[in-house]
Amino acid sequence: MNLLLLLDFTRQDFVDRYSGSVLGVLWALIHPLVMIFIFTVIFTNIMGARLPGVAGDYGYAVYLVSGLLPWMAFANTVTRGSTVFLDRRNIIGKIPIALAYLPVYIVISEAVTFLISMTIFAVFLIAVGALPGKAIVMLPFIFVLQQIFAFGLGLIFGVLNVFLRDIRELVGVMLTFWFWLTPIVWVPSVAPPLVQQLQETLNPAYLFVNAYHGIFVHGQMPDFGALSRLVLIAHAALLLGWLLLKWLERDVRDFL
Amino acid sequence: MIRAENICKRFRLYRKPSDRLKEILLRRSYHTLYQALEEVSFQVADGQTFGIIGQNGAGKSTLLKILTGVLLPDSGQIQMSGRVTGLLELGTGFNMEMSGLDNIRANAMLLGMSASQIAARRDLIVDFAELGEFIHEPLKTYSSGMVMRLAFSIAIHADPSCFVVDEALSVGDAYFQQKCMRAIQDFRARGGSILFVSHDMSAIKTLCDQAMLLEDGRIVDIGSPKDVVDHYHAMLLHRSHQGDVPVTINRPVTPSEPEPQASERPASPLAGTGEVELVDLRLADAQGRRIEQITSEAPLTIVAELRARRDLEQPHYGIGIRNRFGHSVFETNTYCMGETPPSVAAGERIRVEWRLAANLIKGDYSISVGVGNRPYGTGSFDEILFFSHDLAMLTVEMDPDAIRYDGYFNMHPKVSVIHEEAMA
Numbered sequence A: 001m002n003l004l005l006l007l008d009f010t011r012q013d014f015v016d017r018y019s020g021s022v023l024g025v026l027w028a029l030i031h032p033l034v035m036i037f038i039f040t041v042i043f044t045n046i047m048g049a050r051l052p053g054v055a056g057d058y059g060y061a062v063y064l065v066s067g068l069l070p071w072m073a074f075a076n077t078v079t080r081g082s083t084v085f086l087d088r089r090n091i092i093g094k095i096p097i098a099l100a101y102l103p104v105y106i107v108i109s110e111a112v113t114f115l116i117s118m119t120i121f122a123v124f125l126i127a128v129g130a131l132p133g134k135a136i137v138m139l140p141f142i143f144v145l146q147q148i149f150a151f152g153l154g155l156i157f158g159v160l161n162v163f164l165r166d167i168r169e170l171v172g173v174m175l176t177f178w179f180w181l182t183p184i185v186w187v188p189s190v191a192p193p194l195v196q197q198l199q200e201t202l203n204p205a206y207l208f209v210n211a212y213h214g215i216f217v218h219g220q221m222p223d224f225g226a227l228s229r230l231v232l233i234a235h236a237a238l239l240l241g242w243l244l245l246k247w248l249e250r251d252v253r254d255f256l
Numbered sequence B: 001m002i003r004a005e006n007i008c009k010r011f012r013l014y015r016k017p018s019d020r021l022k023e024i025l026l027r028r029s030y031h032t033l034y035q036a037l038e039e040v041s042f043q044v045a046d047g048q049t050f051g052i053i054g055q056n057g058a059g060k061s062t063l064l065k066i067l068t069g070v071l072l073p074d075s076g077q078i079q080m081s082g083r084v085t086g087l088l089e090l091g092t093g094f095n096m097e098m099s100g101l102d103n104i105r106a107n108a109m110l111l112g113m114s115a116s117q118i119a120a121r122r123d124l125i126v127d128f129a130e131l132g133e134f135i136h137e138p139l140k141t142y143s144s145g146m147v148m149r150l151a152f153s154i155a156i157h158a159d160p161s162c163f164v165v166d167e168a169l170s171v172g173d174a175y176f177q178q179k180c181m182r183a184i185q186d187f188r189a190r191g192g193s194i195l196f197v198s199h200d201m202s203a204i205k206t207l208c209d210q211a212m213l214l215e216d217g218r219i220v221d222i223g224s225p226k227d228v229v230d231h232y233h234a235m236l237l238h239r240s241h242q243g244d245v246p247v248t249i250n251r252p253v254t255p256s257e258p259e260p261q262a263s264e265r266p267a268s269p270l271a272g273t274g275e276v277e278l279v280d281l282r283l284a285d286a287q288g289r290r291i292e293q294i295t296s297e298a299p300l301t302i303v304a305e306l307r308a309r310r311d312l313e314q315p316h317y318g319i320g321i322r323n324r325f326g327h328s329v330f331e332t333n334t335y336c337m338g339e340t341p342p343s344v345a346a347g348e349r350i351r352v353e354w355r356l357a358a359n360l361i362k363g364d365y366s367i368s369v370g371v372g373n374r375p376y377g378t379g380s381f382d383e384i385l386f387f388s389h390d391l392a393m394l395t396v397e398m399d400p401d402a403i404r405y406d407g408y409f410n411m412h413p414k415v416s417v418i419h420e421e422a423m424a
Helices: A005-016 A024-046 A057-086 A104-128 A135-163 A166-181 A191-200 A205-217 A224-255 B017-027 B060-068 B100-110 B114-130 B132-136 B144-156 B165-171 B173-190 B201-205 B226-239
Strands: B002-014 B031-044 B049-054 B075-080 B084-086 B162-165 B193-197 B209-214 B216-221 B276-284 B294-297 B299-308 B315-325 B330-331 B349-357 B363-376 B380-397
Touching: A005 A024, A005 A104, A005 B100, A005 B349, A024 A224, A024 B132, A057 A135, A057 A205, A057 B165, A135 A205, A166 B162, A191 A205, A191 B162, A205 A224, A224 B002, B002 B017, B002 B060, B017 B031, B031 B060, B031 B075, B031 B193, B031 B209, B031 B216, B049 B060, B049 B144, B049 B201, B049 B226, B049 B299, B049 B315, B060 B075, B060 B084, B084 B144, B084 B276, B084 B349, B100 B114, B100 B132, B100 B144, B144 B165, B144 B173, B144 B315, B162 B173, B173 B193, B193 B201, B201 B226, B209 B226, B209 B380, B216 B226, B216 B380, B226 B380, B276 B363, B276 B380, B299 B315, B299 B363, B299 B380, B315 B380
Parallel strands: B049 B193, B049 B209, B084 B162, B162 B193, B294 B380
Antiparallel strands: B002 B031, B002 B075, B209 B216, B276 B299, B299 B349, B315 B330, B315 B363, B363 B380
């Protein structure tokens, strides 16, 4: 299993997703564009929502999009990771392929989508004059950590899903809950203090979402205590996923 | 080179996959075991063809999957000098939506070829597959034979150290099958090993250097293809008894190469109930003299003396002649000839005399004898009481007075050559 093959899987992933459509890969641009447009128009122009403590008309739109884009990359990676072995069973059953590396193409593919969305977001930020400060250099680092975490979770659910197909649905439900429990659409300050504290201690997603918010909304460097916790959690998930796969690989292959 | 040592594979059968998780959580067993392979060891040298035979469910596919690395064995070791490719149930991970060319690239990459290798081989693969303009069309528009052409073409050009030939090859038409066989032979000549899995026993005998017979995941026999195939046939005869009579199967006596005392070899049947015994088998010429060698075209008599240990209500007697590759040259039995031999009482001695014309091409032949009871269908028997190959050897010398020919036997051709003027 080499990088070339993974990149080809990624390429094929995009081809498959947009094959037969006239606009093709352009759709990868249209989706984030529409999202940014709707959030801006509805929340900023129609509802007139303002972010507490942030000047400027577009504060809330920036807050929403800067949390939502990484979350989508995260959630998609986990969801698709959880079905990767079943989706690719025709290859796994025919060609000796390292199972642990297979989900990497999903991580890359989602990273590319994220990059495209981020580019459009950057254009938007330039247009409204809300450019983030030099804290932006931390963005790739946080994103990599987030995707390592997603990869680990994807592996765990992917292995379990081979034995229990309900896992895939459970992952969907879990991610919906997780999305609404994480301050992406809402602002932490509106929640009771207890919930805010729980975010810090119990929600790994808050660690990276909050870091993005810091960068894009407040122009702050991320909190390094929080980041080092994210490093630990992400790698723990990765290790757990990898161990689970090593332990059950024979069964996974037998069941596929 | 391939070396497999003590490969064991057990499948745990669960009623549903989630029982595996229940098992881990509750620490109780929810499976039944199925031993797919047990202590399978063999070795294939470079440039050798190794045949694997056995009935459905004997473990052939599981073994191939383990060799290709798609399944992991429970124990045992595999050493291999490179990658294994083959048709393996057609289309190793093809994407039906993609064109032939794209599939070549994706598939070659999956097999572990580098970008430069793929670029170098692409045209060779396309040329070999001979798909014409279809190579640009998505695979879903292909016939199964065309998919097989593409799969074979990629597999043989992927620089394998071992190539697996299985029944999937028979999807191709006769022309392409021939082309495949040539490619496989070239591959073998270059030092590649071949694993040949087939139900075509004469192909196994012709093509393989060694063969292995699997039954319920165990190696029943391993050795020269001819012996192993005989053993397999004996096993099938056993099966046709449906277990109503205890049958013993003996491994064929090995060296079938020239052996002077061949005709005096103790008659241990390949398969049989032991209720009929071959007392004597002799070959005789027109004058009734015992012979081991005969001139082609001369009359040949084969005499089998048998003793029955029990009553046989509808006995039938069979004879077979096989060449040195173990291919049947001629075989028949009294049932197939429309004869109805009288019934036999226990303890009775029977002499069966076959008179044949030995118009065979020069070479070494061996004699097979069979005794069955209660025939049905087109030549099957409820009971096979005695069946054995290579009971006697016969050397046929060329007849200096006959025409010269090649093939199996003299069909005594008559020929006329007529010129066009005479036709009008």
